[in-house]
Amino acid sequence: MRLHAFLPSPRVLGIMALKTHLGLDFEVQTLDLSQGGQRTRGYLAKNPNGKMPTLEDVAFTLWESNAILVYLAARSPQSGLWPSDLARQADVLRWLFWQSAHWDAESWGMVVFEKMSKAVLSLGPPDAAFIARGEQNFARFAAVLDRSLNGRTWLTGETLTVADFSVGALLPSAARIGLSIDPYPDIGLWYARLAALPSWQFALAQQESALAAWQAEHQAGTMI
Ligand SMILES: N[C@@H](CCC(=O)N[C@@H](CS)C(=O)NCC(=O)O)C(=O)O
Structure with a gap:
């Protein structure tokens, strides 16, 4: 592959x-x-x-x-990252669709596109109105995520799944573009568990060094 x-x-x-x-x-x-x-x-x-x-x-x-x-x-x-039980599969799918439609496209994705992607793709200056809309949406959906994580170890219960990998992957970048999870304690606790996984630490270090190398090569000051 x-x-x-x-x-x-x-x-x-x-x-x-x-x-x-x-x-x-x-x-x-x-x-x-x-x-x-x-x-x-x-x-x-x-x-x-x-x-x-x-x-x-x-x-x-x-x-x-x-x-x-x-x-x-x-x-x-x-x-077990993709469960075998139908209801649990549907639960994981729910969060993957949520990530794609709301957490990414309507929230983080809107802000990162304006603050970073436009610079990478030479698409002109950021639009403050889109950034504000993305920030509002981030607050709306982060509150949903925070409540959903209350009393849970992982997003769909006691077992780690691909839903955790998908939703968690946007958080290091969210922090860099000013989308803070500080007001959401259950997101913070859950993300700390994810970030403690050796596989997560390895991938995050790899991502950060790829970002630093790309920025040095392109003399870019902005962050993904
Ligand atoms: N929903 C897609 C989004 C993919 C996406 O937007 N990728 C961006 C960068 S992170 C891209 O390749 N942009 C290049 C372009 O639009 O020219 C996914 O999750 O795979």
Whole structure:
């Protein structure tokens, strides 16, 4: 398998942590978004959205980071990261869809696009109105996450799943762009558990060093 990824991206952090957690072996093909690697004809044939990450398996190509998390975890059923029980699978899916629609696109994604992605992709200055909307949404959905985590070890109960990898992956970057989880104590406790996993620490260190290297190369002052 081969993962096409811009390693500084938080949407890749969860996948890289899962890779280490499950002891998976796949090659990482680096894609520098600022150089337009996502818009080449060859890459668009793999991912017509012109976005990363994209996973290539023997006869199958998959895009969307949450779909990739499920695909990888379901190959290791003994890990429990993708549960076998139907209701628990639906619960994990609920959080993956929530992450994609609300936590990412409507909240963190809106702020990071304005504060960082526009600079990486040369799309002009940030729009303060979009940042304000993203910040409002972050507060709304962080409160939902905080209440949902109350009394739980992991997002869907007592067992770690890919939902934790997906939702948690945006938090280090959220802190860097001013989206604080300080007002949400249960998010803080849950994220501390996630951040204590050796696989998470390894992937986060890898992401941070990829980000530092990219910033040094491009003399970029902004942070993902
Ligand atoms: N919902 C998608 C979002 C993917 C996405 O937006 N990727 C961004 C960077 S983190 C990208 O590749 N942007 C490049 C572009 O739009 O040109 C996922 O989770 O995989």
